[in-house]
Amino acid sequence: xxxxxxxxxxxxxxxxxxxxxxxxxxxxxxxxxxxxxxxxxxxxxxxxxxxxxxxxxxxxxxxxx
Numbered sequence: 001x002x003x004x005x006x007x008x009x010x011x012x013x014x015x016x017x018x019x020x021x022x023x024x025x026x027x028x029x030x031x032x033x034x035x036x037x038x039x040x041x042x043x044x045x046x047x048x049x050x051x052x053x054x055x056x057x058x059x060x061x062x063x064x065x
Contacts, residue, residue, distance in 0.1 A: 025033070
């Protein structure tokens with residue numbers, strides 16, 4: 001049991017050390033990345049909505065004969 005606790009403590013120390021080495025993005029970089037993702041998501045959503053409407057109309061036309 002004590003061996004497992006020592007392993008856990010060692011692991012957490014290593015995690016803390018590695019997190020200190022991480023280069024975290026600035027607030028400005030994070031905001032810019034978020035805006036880019038949101039814009040791309042909106043563009044894809046609009047595109048898929050248009051394709052969905054077009055295919056629905058095409059199916060209606062085919063079913064009407």
